[in-house]
Amino acid sequence: METPTVTIPKIGPKPSKKLKLPTPKELISHYESQGMDSQDASLKVIEDLQKALFGVISSGKGKHDKLLTESSRKIDAISNRLTVLDMKLDSKPGYVETFAIGLASGAALKGIGAIVPHIIAPLFQIWNSVFTATKSSPQ
Template sequence: MELPNITIPKVGQKPSAKLKFPTPKELISHYESQGMDSQEASMKVIEDLQKALFGVVSSGKGRNDKLLAESSKKIDSISNRLTVLDLKLDSKPGYVETFAIGLASGAALKETCQGMKHQFV
């Protein structure tokens, strides 16, 4: 009687293990090891990041992404709130105007108190 041929899977990394992305320092040191100076290596890392970001944004996957849609709505909401806040701050008087208003109201209050003192005495 023959035994069936059974293969045992190799022990190693699980397929669901997360990939560790390199840090910016690691990327810069990688490009510096290729002969670039630190300025060129930094620019290359930034260029690679921009290309990757543009690829994700311009791909069809990002358009239907629920998280992206929610993030876009939240950013629009925050932008609108900041615009309203900016308009409110622009309509407020500055320090000089506030000081002048305070002086005028103080003088008016003093005159009012002086006038009432004569009425009650």
């Protein structure tokens, strides 16, 4: 009896062939070989490169890491600002507390208004007595 041979497939990334991109001179010579003059071939190469660049930019592959990093940084900044704003809003008194503070400050102002004349009148009397004493003293 013969033992069957078993082949085990390899798991992992397949070896990729590096695609060599043509140089600008090669592209120009390619278009010149198709019957274009040098200037038209150069313009065609520039147009092709612009289309390729636009395709890479619009697909997001070329700037994915930079965009992701910048977006993450902006989201962190916004999150920090919202946290600070939330803390400020939480520290503000509500309607009931504000009303109580207003009543207390009104009562304090009314009390001060009632006490001030009793404090100012004696101070004014002291001032007048000092003024008259210094004015009438012989020199």
